[in-house]
Amino acid sequence: MFKQFMDINPEVEKALEEGTPVIALESTIIAHGMPYPKNVETALAVEDVIRKNGAVPATIGIIGGRIKIGLTKEEVEYMATAKNVLKVSRRDFPLAVAQKADGATTVAGTMIAANMAGIRLFVTGGIGGVHRGAGESFDISADLEELKMTDVTVICAGVKSILDIAATLEYLETSGVPVITYGADEFPAFFSRKSGSPADCRLDTPKEIADLINAKDQMGLKGGVLVACPIPEEKEIPYEEIDVVIQQALKECEEQGIRGKKITPFLLSRVKDLTKGRSLEANIQLVLNNAEIGSKIAMNL
Numbered sequence: 635m636f637k638q639f640m641d642i643n644p645e646v647e648k649a650l651e652e653g654t655p656v657i658a659l660e661s662t663i664i665a666h667g668m669p670y671p672k673n674v675e676t677a678l679a680v681e682d683v684i685r686k687n688g689a690v691p692a693t694i695g696i697i698g699g700r701i702k703i704g705l706t707k708e709e710v711e712y713m714a715t716a717k718n719v720l721k722v723s724r725r726d727f728p729l730a731v732a733q734k735a736d737g738a739t740t741v742a743g744t745m746i747a748a749n750m751a752g753i754r755l756f757v758t759g760g761i762g763g764v765h766r767g768a769g770e771s772f773d774i775s776a777d778l779e780e781l782k783m784t785d786v787t788v789i790c791a792g793v794k795s796i797l798d799i800a801a802t803l804e805y806l807e808t809s810g811v812p813v814i815t816y817g818a819d820e821f822p823a824f825f826s827r828k829s830g831s832p833a834d835c836r837l838d839t840p841k842e843i844a845d846l847i848n849a850k851d852q853m854g855l856k857g858g859v860l861v862a863c864p865i866p867e868e869k870e871i872p873y874e875e876i877d878v879v880i881q882q883a884l885k886e887c888e889e890q891g892i893r894g895k896k897i898t899p900f901l902l903s904r905v906k907d908l909t910k911g912r913s914l915e916a917n918i919q920l921v922l923n924n925a926e927i928g929s930k931i932a933m934n935l
Contacts, residue, residue, distance in 0.1 A: 655929075656690045656755075657692065657755045660740065681693065683922055693705040696736060696738075722738060722739050725776070741780070742776040755935070761794070763798065778805050787859040788860050793829075811857055814862065821862055840934050844934035863920075
């Protein structure tokens with residue numbers, strides 16, 4: 635039923651029919667995650683990395699109430715500059731479709747659409763998770779619930795550093811989600827290679843990761859797989875340095891009474907300002923790195 639609201643790009647449809655690897659990409663990073671024109675440049679650069687490695691990119695978004703599986707360059711440009719673009723997770727799909735609205739899909743939203751289109755892999759920057767202070771606020775990202783339910787592998791640079799990483803990993807363990815750290819003994823923290831949380835499962839090659847994904851699928855186990863790829867060392871912001879900035883941004887967020895969906899965009903924007911743009915550059919580099927690794931996993935599936 636979902637597919638009646640969906641438009642699949644001919645390039646993506648052909649790849650799915652022929653068995654060419656397809657990798658989903660989100661659109662929140664375009665509409666809400668980066669300033670213009672960096673958002674367009676980054677989105678197209680990530681697609682280029684995927685193509686160079688032999689796979690086909692499928693950036694997912696909603697335009698005029700239609701779920702687009704594989705945005706064109708013109709649609710990426712539109713998504714980057716349009717006003718009043720909704721941030722779409724599972725609960726928001728009916729509203730966006732019914733009102734024929736424009737929507738940028740979150741990690742959870744992209745997983746849903748990718749799964750409905752038959753796409754097994756999804757590359758993003760970082761996932762949402764358990765917010766700091768969630769014991770009082772109950773603020774836990776819908777991304778974690780989607781990983782529990784939806785059969786898509788998510789390749790990222792770990793959990794966004796503004797979150798409670800240890801609590802997020804505990805939540806994923808309880809949910810039965812395999813969490814793989816690529817080539818490192820410590821789970822990464824988005825801008826940083828280290829988080830203080832040890833890697834429960836370290837795998838060092840794309841083939842090993844592909845073998846794990848295939849084994850899980852063949853066993854009929856429901857839910858996603860999370861692959862965390864540390865940002866390249868020369869591009870990282872050390873955890874001790876970025877955490878001071880995050881603490882300041884969190885304090886400002888609390889003082890201004892910001893809640894719900896507005897928290898993450900506010901914090902990322904303040905972190906960018908407080909680091910004088912270093913966090914934005916790190917964000918771009920880690921997404922490109924994830925696309926490189928994700929493409930190689932896809933070619934081994």
